Amino acid sequence: MKKTLPFYFLTFYFFHSAAQNFTISGYMSDIKSGEKLIGATTFDIKNGGGTITNEYGFYSLTLPADSVILSFSYVGYTSQKIIFYLNRDTIIHIKLISNTQLQEVVISAEKNEEKIQERSQMSTIDIPIETIKALPAFLGETDVLKAMQLLPGVQGGTEGTSGIFVRGGSPDQNLILLDGVPVYNASHLFGFFSVFNSDALNKATLIKGGFPARYGGRLSSVIDLRMKEGDMDDYHGAGSIGLVASRLTVEGPIKKDTSSFIISTRRTYIDILARPIIKASSDGAVAGYFFYDVNAKFNYKFSDKDRLYLSGYFGRDKFYFNDKDYDPDNYSEGGLNWGNATGVVRWNHILNKRAFSNLTATFTSYEFEIFNNLYETDEDINGEEIQTLLGFKYFSGIRDIALKEDIDFIPSPKHFMKFGAGVIWHTFMPGATEFKQEGIDLDIPDINLSSDNISAVEGDLYAEDDWEISNSLKVNFGLHASLFAVDTSTYISLQPRISARYLVGENVSIKASYSQMTQFIHLLSNSGIGLPTDLWVPATDKVVPQNAHQYALGFAYTLQDNYEISVEGYYKKMNNIIDYKDGASYLYDGVTEWEDKVESGEGWAYGGEFFLQKRIGDFNGWIGYTLSWSNRQFPTINLGEKYPYKYDTRHNIDVAAVYNITDRITFSAVFVFSSGQPISIPVAKYIGAFGELIYHYEGRNGYRMNPYHRMDINISFHKEKKHWTRTWNFGAYNVYNHYNPFFIYEEFDPATGEGFYKQVTLFPIIPYVSWDFKF
Numbered sequence: 001m002k003k004t005l006p007f008y009f010l011t012f013y014f015f016h017s018a019a020q021n022f023t024i025s026g027y028m029s030d031i032k033s034g035e036k037l038i039g040a041t042t043f044d045i046k047n048g049g050g051t052i053t054n055e056y057g058f059y060s061l062t063l064p065a066d067s068v069i070l071s072f073s074y075v076g077y078t079s080q081k082i083i084f085y086l087n088r089d090t091i092i093h094i095k096l097i098s099n100t101q102l103q104e105v106v107i108s109a110e111k112n113e114e115k116i117q118e119r120s121q122m123s124t125i126d127i128p129i130e131t132i133k134a135l136p137a138f139l140g141e142t143d144v145l146k147a148m149q150l151l152p153g154v155q156g157g158t159e160g161t162s163g164i165f166v167r168g169g170s171p172d173q174n175l176i177l178l179d180g181v182p183v184y185n186a187s188h189l190f191g192f193f194s195v196f197n198s199d200a201l202n203k204a205t206l207i208k209g210g211f212p213a214r215y216g217g218r219l220s221s222v223i224d225l226r227m228k229e230g231d232m233d234d235y236h237g238a239g240s241i242g243l244v245a246s247r248l249t250v251e252g253p254i255k256k257d258t259s260s261f262i263i264s265t266r267r268t269y270i271d272i273l274a275r276p277i278i279k280a281s282s283d284g285a286v287a288g289y290f291f292y293d294v295n296a297k298f299n300y301k302f303s304d305k306d307r308l309y310l311s312g313y314f315g316r317d318k319f320y321f322n323d324k325d326y327d328p329d330n331y332s333e334g335g336l337n338w339g340n341a342t343g344v345v346r347w348n349h350i351l352n353k354r355a356f357s358n359l360t361a362t363f364t365s366y367e368f369e370i371f372n373n374l375y376e377t378d379e380d381i382n383g384e385e386i387q388t389l390l391g392f393k394y395f396s397g398i399r400d401i402a403l404k405e406d407i408d409f410i411p412s413p414k415h416f417m418k419f420g421a422g423v424i425w426h427t428f429m430p431g432a433t434e435f436k437q438e439g440i441d442l443d444i445p446d447i448n449l450s451s452d453n454i455s456a457v458e459g460d461l462y463a464e465d466d467w468e469i470s471n472s473l474k475v476n477f478g479l480h481a482s483l484f485a486v487d488t489s490t491y492i493s494l495q496p497r498i499s500a501r502y503l504v505g506e507n508v509s510i511k512a513s514y515s516q517m518t519q520f521i522h523l524l525s526n527s528g529i530g531l532p533t534d535l536w537v538p539a540t541d542k543v544v545p546q547n548a549h550q551y552a553l554g555f556a557y558t559l560q561d562n563y564e565i566s567v568e569g570y571y572k573k574m575n576n577i578i579d580y581k582d583g584a585s586y587l588y589d590g591v592t593e594w595e596d597k598v599e600s601g602e603g604w605a606y607g608g609e610f611f612l613q614k615r616i617g618d619f620n621g622w623i624g625y626t627l628s629w630s631n632r633q634f635p636t637i638n639l640g641e642k643y644p645y646k647y648d649t650r651h652n653i654d655v656a657a658v659y660n661i662t663d664r665i666t667f668s669a670v671f672v673f674s675s676g677q678p679i680s681i682p683v684a685k686y687i688g689a690f691g692e693l694i695y696h697y698e699g700r701n702g703y704r705m706n707p708y709h710r711m712d713i714n715i716s717f718h719k720e721k722k723h724w725t726r727t728w729n730f731g732a733y734n735v736y737n738h739y740n741p742f743f744i745y746e747e748f749d750p751a752t753g754e755g756f757y758k759q760v761t762l763f764p765i766i767p768y769v770s771w772d773f774k775f
Helices: 002-019 128-133 143-148 271-281
Strands: 021-030 041-042 050-052 058-064 066-073 080-086 095-100 124-126 172-178 199-206 221-229 237-239 245-255 259-268 287-302 305-323 330-352 355-379 387-411 415-438 447-450 454-468 473-486 487-502 506-519 521-524 535-538 546-558 563-580 596-614 617-632 651-660 665-674 685-686 694-697 706-721 725-733 743-747 755-760 768-775
Touching: 021 066, 041 058, 050 058, 058 066, 058 387, 066 095, 128 143, 128 199, 128 651, 143 199, 143 221, 271 287, 415 535, 454 535, 521 563
Parallel strands: 021 095, 172 221
Antiparallel strands: 021 058, 041 050, 041 066, 066 080, 124 199, 199 221, 237 245, 237 768, 245 259, 259 287, 287 305, 305 330, 330 355, 355 387, 387 415, 415 447, 415 454, 454 473, 473 487, 487 506, 506 546, 521 535, 546 563, 563 596, 596 617, 617 651, 651 665, 665 706, 685 694, 706 725, 725 768, 743 755
């Protein structure tokens, strides 16, 4: 009996101590629209503990029973303080006022907001959506991916396109999420615009390294985009009319304070404007191109603990041509169609005062189609007219259905734990080519050259904890475990992740991270800029999954006046990356499978990044500098020797600035500089044995084009009407008209027969104007 007394004493003490702690929980949102505030801070001023809201605006903070002074804050919002005595579990829903909703306010950061040096996560950047909208835009169309190209560690690829190359990685290594759903091709107009309508977005985050365990499936980055939920209080909208596209967004309550919706649409009218010109200059031929997309989201609050979301995206690019008006009897028609579709059903449920559940079912697909039909009219053996058809069509795509459960558990102010599990059913359509004929008096069946669809199952488990070990040391660590089964092959991967910060002063911290990533799908690309001919394919018994190990070390520092500085160095080793063999075609020929057209290799990327950012105030923006190297090595390319990756640029400088001159005038500017991209140019040429011209190269990508640089500017004039606000935007892309290299080709002097190289410039100065409105 005596031996059991200490046990009973400890048990009584534990429960007695636990009884003295109570939990404050709830949601934080915008007071006007009801939009949830992601990453907002709750801080106990008296005791020093704090937490942040999750991806759905939920927070939970456990504190000792006592009088508490809580501060609720979010960047760009006026903070709110609450003083009360905590003697029971309490639910408090907080609604903050945006600084833009106040007539006169000095915009500044709340002292207790989590600063960059306090976060355990590194290599992560949030870009305010309003900053993205204020920056100069190509042809006046705001673009979140083009804004991310201005961040350190990110290359933009070919000029004008929205391609993303992060820390030496390739486009397929970016996990691009829209409301948690992967988007496989994020480009409109062959990459010149992204598929994301900024008016529909609430938050944009880029993660370049130190990946939390909840993310998986890609090697180089996570681009996490969250849609708005829709205003639960009032109806309003926004839109824009530009030179090439217009957009319209409408949102409001379905049932006030209970349910809401948001619908955002966009369409270009290049085809409408160009149709008369094309028809007049081509003897009746018709050709055109346009794209459109639609974002929609609905949510319903069943109770304080339960909320249901339905959201989706649908977008298409269409290029078409026909010359039937020129000759109705003999003509051709064809086109290219491609696009994405996503759908999400999401159930948020507060399990208890410290646990939050998110159950999600998703659908995503990407499809591409190219076709060409030739019609001819002739006479048969009886002298009667007969129309014949010769047709060609190529189709490819990918489709996913997924189910996932995520749990947030906040046992104390020192821990923020996340764990979950999910499964994805993939269907890959690597390519089908069809030839057909009609009206031809020949017994020839249609020819279908189809690479069989491939089904695969991907499952994952993860657990992570953001643990404040002491006032100085905070660590985010976890494990992501995944399984991929395709045909007779099964791959299992364990991927440890850790990211830590150590405060060496009130405003300075040292950070370090390590992450292992595995990618079970590959992208076969002839371009690297998101052309619709790119093919998604799975790892198989012949082509194994990609994987990468990334290490990073740096420091973060917050200056006065809300300036944040981060400096990071990184090293990334990539294995089993693939590329087409020389001379291979992406079209399926009925004989050679795609696995036999590619080979596996290795990649290395390393460098340093500097980032100075000011997120709030009348003057905001950032300066970024990147020094980097990126190399590839394949067994049969470049004689098996290492060579620079095609988007390896040594130095990159990016400056983005927004200045609110007055309440009615905003000026913004962007400056970009990068070292020349590597290309392959022959160093000699000679005549072969059969008279053919043979070029001699001294290695792949051994020559660099001239450096790239440009400046874009924009000035906006705002005017408030009685029930609406209008804004005129005037700007220019490449304002000083610098001739940047797009590609280089060889020409010959007819007098001497000597060859020389010429540089082609794609975009000179391009002015634009757009008219925005809100109501």
